[in-house]
Amino acid sequence: MSEPLRLGIAGLGTVGTGVVRIIQNHAGMLAARSGRPITISAVCARDRMRNRGVDLSGYAWEDDATAVATRDDVDIFVELIGGDNGPAKAATEAALAAGKDVVTANKALLAHHGPALAEAAEAAGRVIRFEAAVAGGIPVVKALTEGLAANTLTRVMGVMNGTCNYILTRMESAGLPYETVFEEARQLGYLEADPRLDVDGIDAGHKLSLLAAIAFGTRVCFDAVELEGIRRIAIEDIRHAADMGYRIKLLGVAQMTGRGLEQRMSPCLVPADSPLGQLQGGTNMVVLEGDSVGQVVLRGPGAGEGPTASAVMADVMDIARGIRLPTFGQPAASLAEPFPARGAVPAPYYLRMTLVDKPGALAKVAATLGDAGVSINRMRQYGHDASSAPVLVVTHKTTRDAIDHALKGFAATGVVIGEPVAIRIEAV
Amino acid sequence: MSEPLRLGIAGLGTVGTGVVRIIQNHAGMLAARSGRPITISAVCARDRMRNRGVDLSGYAWEDDATAVATRDDVDIFVELIGGDNGPAKAATEAALAAGKDVVTANKALLAHHGPALAEAAEAAGRVIRFEAAVAGGIPVVKALTEGLAANTLTRVMGVMNGTCNYILTRMESAGLPYETVFEEARQLGYLEADPRLDVDGIDAGHKLSLLAAIAFGTRVCFDAVELEGIRRIAIEDIRHAADMGYRIKLLGVAQMTGRGLEQRMSPCLVPADSPLGQLQGGTNMVVLEGDSVGQVVLRGPGAGEGPTASAVMADVMDIARGIRLPTFGQPAASLAEPFPARGAVPAPYYLRMTLVDKPGALAKVAATLGDAGVSINRMRQYGHDASSAPVLVVTHKTTRDAIDHALKGFAATGVVIGEPVAIRIEAV
Numbered sequence: 001m002s003e004p005l006r007l008g009i010a011g012l013g014t015v016g017t018g019v020v021r022i023i024q025n026h027a028g029m030l031a032a033r034s035g036r037p038i039t040i041s042a043v044c045a046r047d048r049m050r051n052r053g054v055d056l057s058g059y060a061w062e063d064d065a066t067a068v069a070t071r072d073d074v075d076i077f078v079e080l081i082g083g084d085n086g087p088a089k090a091a092t093e094a095a096l097a098a099g100k101d102v103v104t105a106n107k108a109l110l111a112h113h114g115p116a117l118a119e120a121a122e123a124a125g126r127v128i129r130f131e132a133a134v135a136g137g138i139p140v141v142k143a144l145t146e147g148l149a150a151n152t153l154t155r156v157m158g159v160m161n162g163t164c165n166y167i168l169t170r171m172e173s174a175g176l177p178y179e180t181v182f183e184e185a186r187q188l189g190y191l192e193a194d195p196r197l198d199v200d201g202i203d204a205g206h207k208l209s210l211l212a213a214i215a216f217g218t219r220v221c222f223d224a225v226e227l228e229g230i231r232r233i234a235i236e237d238i239r240h241a242a243d244m245g246y247r248i249k250l251l252g253v254a255q256m257t258g259r260g261l262e263q264r265m266s267p268c269l270v271p272a273d274s275p276l277g278q279l280q281g282g283t284n285m286v287v288l289e290g291d292s293v294g295q296v297v298l299r300g301p302g303a304g305e306g307p308t309a310s311a312v313m314a315d316v317m318d319i320a321r322g323i324r325l326p327t328f329g330q331p332a333a334s335l336a337e338p339f340p341a342r343g344a345v346p347a348p349y350y351l352r353m354t355l356v357d358k359p360g361a362l363a364k365v366a367a368t369l370g371d372a373g374v375s376i377n378r379m380r381q382y383g384h385d386a387s388s389a390p391v392l393v394v395t396h397k398t399t400r401d402a403i404d405h406a407l408k409g410f411a412a413t414g415v416v417i418g419e420p421v422a423i424r425i426e427a428v
Numbered sequence: 429m430s431e432p433l434r435l436g437i438a439g440l441g442t443v444g445t446g447v448v449r450i451i452q453n454h455a456g457m458l459a460a461r462s463g464r465p466i467t468i469s470a471v472c473a474r475d476r477m478r479n480r481g482v483d484l485s486g487y488a489w490e491d492d493a494t495a496v497a498t499r500d501d502v503d504i505f506v507e508l509i510g511g512d513n514g515p516a517k518a519a520t521e522a523a524l525a526a527g528k529d530v531v532t533a534n535k536a537l538l539a540h541h542g543p544a545l546a547e548a549a550e551a552a553g554r555v556i557r558f559e560a561a562v563a564g565g566i567p568v569v570k571a572l573t574e575g576l577a578a579n580t581l582t583r584v585m586g587v588m589n590g591t592c593n594y595i596l597t598r599m600e601s602a603g604l605p606y607e608t609v610f611e612e613a614r615q616l617g618y619l620e621a622d623p624r625l626d627v628d629g630i631d632a633g634h635k636l637s638l639l640a641a642i643a644f645g646t647r648v649c650f651d652a653v654e655l656e657g658i659r660r661i662a663i664e665d666i667r668h669a670a671d672m673g674y675r676i677k678l679l680g681v682a683q684m685t686g687r688g689l690e691q692r693m694s695p696c697l698v699p700a701d702s703p704l705g706q707l708q709g710g711t712n713m714v715v716l717e718g719d720s721v722g723q724v725v726l727r728g729p730g731a732g733e734g735p736t737a738s739a740v741m742a743d744v745m746d747i748a749r750g751i752r753l754p755t756f757g758q759p760a761a762s763l764a765e766p767f768p769a770r771g772a773v774p775a776p777y778y779l780r781m782t783l784v785d786k787p788g789a790l791a792k793v794a795a796t797l798g799d800a801g802v803s804i805n806r807m808r809q810y811g812h813d814a815s816s817a818p819v820l821v822v823t824h825k826t827t828r829d830a831i832d833h834a835l836k837g838f839a840a841t842g843v844v845i846g847e848p849v850a851i852r853i854e855a856v
Contacts, residue, residue, distance in 0.1 A: 022578050022720055032645070033577050033758050131575070137721035139575025146574075146751070147559070147567025149461050150450050150741030217460070275727065278706065292450055293565035293728065293738040299703065300724035310721040313578030323574070323751050330461050 004037040005320045006073055008100075010065035010091055011080030012045035012052055015105055015132065018309025019078065020054045030313075034320035038313075041073040065091035070098040076319055077102050078312060084108035092117060096124045103315040105132035105308060110327075111206035114213065114220035115335065118327035128327045129315035134207040135160050135284040137307025138300040139314060144214050144288055145329040151290025153215035156254045157428065161204040162282030162302040163190045164230050164250040169280050172238045172247070178231065190282070200229035204252055205265040211286070212254035212263050213328045217336055220328070221261070224340030228266035237352060237421055240392055241269050244378075246350075247277040251426055260339030268426040269350050275299070276428050287428065343400035347427070348377060351393040351403075353410060353420035361415040365391065368413055372406035374398045388417055394425070432465040433748045434501055436528075438493035438519055439508030440473035440480055443533055443560065446737025447506065448482045458741075462748035466741075469501040493519035498526040504747055505530050506740060512536035520545060524552045531743040533560035533736060538755075539634035542641065542648035543763065546755035556755045557743035562635040563588050563712040565735025566728040567742060572642050572716055573757040579718025581643035584682045585856065589632040590710030590730040591618045592658050592678040597708050600666045600675070606659065618710070628657035632680055633693040639714070640682035640691050641756045645764055648756070649689070652768030653680075656694035665780060665849055668820055669697050672806075674778075675705045679854055688767030696854040697778050703727070704856050715856065771828035775855070776805060779821040779831075781838060781848035789843040793819065796841055800834035802826045816845055822853070 007023075009016050023030070023038055031037045042060035044067065062068045069077040069091040077095035079102060081088040088109050095102050102121070104110070110117065110130055121128045131141045135158065144156070159165050163185055170181045182199065185191055190198075197203040209222040230250050241248050246269040254263045270276045275297050279285045284302030289295050301307035328335060355361040362381065369376060378394040395403075403422050410416040435451075437444050451458065451466055459465045470488035472495065490496045497505040497519040505523035507530060509516040516537050523530050530549070532538070538545065538558055549556045559569045563586065572584070587593050591613055598609045610627065613619055618626075625631040637650040658678050669676050674697040682691045698705045703725050707713045712730030717723050729735040756763060783789040790809065797804060806822040823831075831850050838844040 018720070026578065026580065029580065029645075030578060032762055035759075138724055139571050142570060142575050143567050146746060146749075147570050147742050148738065149745040150454065150458060150738055152454065152457065217457075273706075275703070275706075278701075278703075290738065292446070292734040292741075294732075294735055296566055296726070296728035298724070298726055301722045304722075306720040307722055310576065310578055310718065313720075314575050317577040318574060321574075321753060325749060331463075334460055 002036045004039045005316070006039050006041045006075045007078050007316065008042045008068040008071055008074035009040060009078045009080065010044050010068045011082070012043060013080065014305045015308045015312065016045065016080040017052045017054055018305035019312050020056070022309055022313050024054065030317065034317050036320045038316060038320060042068050042071050044068045066094045069095035069100060074100055076100060076316060079104040079106055082106055082108065084112040089113060093120060096120045096126050099124060099126060101126045101319050102128045103312055104128065104130050105312060107133040107203065107206035107210060111209045111220060111222040114210065114327065115332060118332035121327055122332055127319065127324050129318060130210065131315050132308045132311035134210055135286050136300065136302040136304065137310050138284055138286060138298045139311070140211070140286045140298050141214065142314070143296065143298060144211060145325060148288055148290050148293055148296065151292050153288065153290050154256070155289040156211050156215045156287070157276070158208065158211070158252045158284065158286040159249050159276060159279055160207045160252055160284050160286065160302060161198055161201070161250060162284060163198040164204070165279060166190060166282045168230060168233065168238070168248055168250065171235055172242065175235065177235050178233060199231055201227045201250060201265040204250060208252035208254055208263055208265050212261060213335065215254060216256045216261055217330055217334070218261055218338040219335045221338045221340060224261070224338060225263040225265055226342060230267055232421070233267055234421070237423065240352060241350065242272065244394070245272050246270060246425065247272045248423065249276055249279070251276065253426060255345055257341050257344040259344045260341035262341045262344045266424065268424045270426055270428045274428045346397045346399050348397055348425040349395045349403050350423045350425055351395065351420060353391055354417040355389045355391055356415050356417060357387055357389050362391065364413040364415050365410065368409035369393070369406050372402050372409055374402050374406050430464045432467045433744070434467050434469045434503045435506050435744065436470045436496040436499055436502035437468060437506045437508065438472050438496045439510070440471060441508065442733045443736045443740065444473065444508045445480045445482055446733035447740050448484070450737055450741050452482065458745065462745050464748045466744060466748060470496050470499050472496045494522045497523035497528060502528055504528060504744060507532040507534055510534055510536065512540040517541060521548060524548045524554050527552060527554060529554045529747050530556045531740055532556065532558050533740060535561040535631065535634035535638060539637045539648060539650040542638065542755065543760060546760035549755055550760055555747065555752050557746060558638065559743050560736050560739035562638055563714050564728065564730040564732065565738045566712060566714060566726045567739070568639070568714045568726050569642065570742070571724065571726060572639060573753060576716055576718050576721055576724065579720050581716065581718050582684070583717040584639050584643045584715070585704070586636065586639070586680045586712065586714040587677050587704060587707055588635045588680055588712050588714065588730060589626055589629070589678060590712060591626040592632070593707060594618060594710045596658060596661065596666070596676055596678065599663055600670065603663065605663050606661060627659055629655045629678060629693040632678060636680035636682055636691055636693050640689060641763065643682060644684050644689055645758055645762070646689055646766040647763045649766045649768060652689070652766060653691040653693055654770060658695055660849070661695055662849070665851065668780060669778065670700065672822070673700050674698060674853065675700045676851065677704055677707070679704065681854060683773055685769050685772040687772045688769035690769045690772045694852065696852045698854055698856045702856045774825045774827050776825055776853040777823045777831050778851045778853055779823065779848055781819055782845040783817045783819055784843050784845060785815055785817050790819065792841040792843050793838065796837035797821070797823070797834050800830050800837055802830050802834050
């Protein structure tokens with residue numbers, strides 16, 4: 001048996017506590033599988049006094065993350081603080097500079113500073129692993145980086161924010177509006193301190209940008225992710241989608257096109273009987289498509305103490321076993337510029353709007369779509385009250401630009417009341 | 429860039445040809461990701477003259493697998509011959525003895541000789557990798573060995589024979605009897621040369637025994653897998669199951685119990701709306717359950733040129749990247765005896781039988797179940813002809829022993845016509 005592998009853990013929230021618990025409860029198993037005892041040298045967290053239900057008395061307590069990261073008796077710095085700047089970034093940089101490997105669950109940090117950190121790690125001869133940053137307990141970073149390493153990836157998709165999926169699923173099952181379910185989720189503690197990270201798709205967008213970098217060998221480019229959250233999804237849209245055999249999911253899609261890398265995190269209609277359509281509640285799902293393998297789907301818990309700690313510890317075990325890969329699967333210097341392509345991949349769209357109830361209104365809508373080059377696959381007018389008529393359109397494949405053109409045109413017709421809704425239909 | 433990693437490939441069927449194709453078409457990508465060019469030094473196959481659609485002129489041709497395995501210019505022996513004995517085994521042993529790493533898609537070889545081969549590999553300081561041997565393109569060996577390495581696994585399940593799943597799915601969708609669909613599958617080329625490997629669950633049982641060894645840290649013990657194939661599944665059972673919200677799958681389950689390791693590969697009823705229940709056609713699915721992570725589900729193509737070659741090449745890439753783990757995730761000497769436990773985990777059962785249509789018949793059946801200690805959850809008697817009555821029973825949780833006891837009892841009642849059917853209902 002080799003020397004112990006010694007961890008310094010910064011952040012003792014849910015995940016950090018879970019990591020301590022696994023190491024304390026499974027010491028023998030971890031050593032048998034990795035060939036080395038895994039130990040903890042030092043920890044830090046905001047509140048030393050809080051009772052976390054684990055015994056921390058055997059570990060040195062530091063007052064800040066950088067002190068943990070740079071201790072002589074630490075081999076791996078485990079960063080569980082979060083945030084794309086501040087102490088997480090400073091401590092991670094300090095750890096690499098001090099010759100430590102880094103294991104992190106911090107998607108924001110890597111989405112914003114991934115290329116620079118990967119270069120710093122390589123310059124120092126150290127590794128950064130981040131399985132826990134994407135889709136919780138699902139070993140998707142490993143599946144993509146290693147399991148599908150011989151594939152040219154063609155598309156990566158995922159439902160990677162459990163809170164949004166919980167909200168959308170609950171809206172459908174209980175017939176409740178967004179605002180009500182959002183409030184429920186808040187009270188259940190499902191939302192981030194800043195809920196925009198969840199419902200505006202930012203958190204999930206961070207994750208998508210990391211998977212895209214690995215899949216397509218490109219530098220992480222979170223700024224190029226087209227972000228659209230779920231706040232504007234109405235219960236009517238969920239119902240109409242269900243009527244047509246679809247469900248609405250906050251779906252991330254990264255795809256290499258002839259024009260460059262397209263990355264979207266946005267509500268999409270997906271077939272209700274597809275694996276993505278069937279995904280309920282807080283569970284995550286990632287779909288990987290490669291030229292040789294075809295489609296591989298991974299499903300599992302996207303958050304929580306046990307699942308996230310499991311992913312953190314998988315990275316620790318990899319390092320204990322001598323598995324040392326570049327951060328994004330290939331040397332940072334060889335990662336290509338992504339050439340962000342917005343709207344490169346056409347798709348059918350679902351449109352919902354309310355028309356004034358007078359002769360010729362529907363004709364004006366149809367003409368506007370025609371002028372925008374959008375062709376209609378299906379159109380339905382629903383039963384309506386005296387003065388207005390809800391109308392649904394499913395288009396043939398078209399571009400986002402053409403849809404935006406049509407949406408502008410609708411405003412000029414004078415027959416469309418309020419904002420029309422446009423949601424992409426993704427072929428999954 | 430380091431020295432090339434040189435392969436010797438034995439077997440140029442579908443998978444071998446796929447491996448050659450990936451190496452020829454993706455040379456730059458493979459080198460960028462692994463840091464080493466991947467090349468082929470030599471190949472062998474039964475028929476040199478066959479046109480495989482790939483150019484083999486740059487590779488030495490050997491007449492037998494052992495010659496490929498022992499060449500000086502070969503670093504990894506890629507064994508794609510198949511079979512648990514004969515040339516595959518001899519060449520694999522020769523490769524290890526000659527100091528080569530081995531990548532294989534051969535589940536039968538490892539199911540029968542895994543412990544000895546793992547010991548031989550360790551003694552020689554070489555590795556054996558076998559991602560392609562289990563569930564085709566799904567990176568499940570990696571997910572289990574590495575991705576969930578920090579978990580105590582509690583249960584591993586899977587639908588891992590695409591042909592059986594095709595047959596069962598097609599029986600349901602087309603309402604056709606087993607014999608008809610079996611013949612269709614044969615004509616479509618879906619069946620192994622010896623179809624018993626598929627329909628008797630042997631092939632899937634091999635795979636289950638390999639996953640169980642990794643999951644539970646035990647020596648592979650294929651002989652302890654309780655095997656029951658799909659030949660006796662009648663279209664009536666598929667229909668009755670559907671009526672009750674279930675589907676019938678050839679499901680492998682490995683579970684560590686207080687009495688030892690239970691491994692079963694048998695038809696089971698699973699909820700129709702569960703991921704396993706929704707699996708259609710030839711696709712494979714593996715469900716991994718760990719104490720920290722909860723449940724992770726992996727779904728993908730279980731066979732075919734591209735998917736299986738993708739898995740073979742993932743192992744090659746691992747070795748190129750310096751990832752070297754023991755065959756079953758921990759040193760062979762540390763693998764425990766499995767202490768096979770048959771029937772340790774209770775479950776509800778579905779029973780179908782035909783009764784003579786006379787007073788008291790149903791009472792005799794109910795009494796027989798009671799005598800066996802089997803308690804009834806639901807019972808249905810279907811519309812029937814003049815002389816006999818089909819009866820369905822769903823039991824509460826019970827043991828296989830109790831069910832077998834009841835089945836014997838039925839024979840003695842004189843009111844049960846023919847063989848009753850008993851199928852386990854697995855909670856997934």
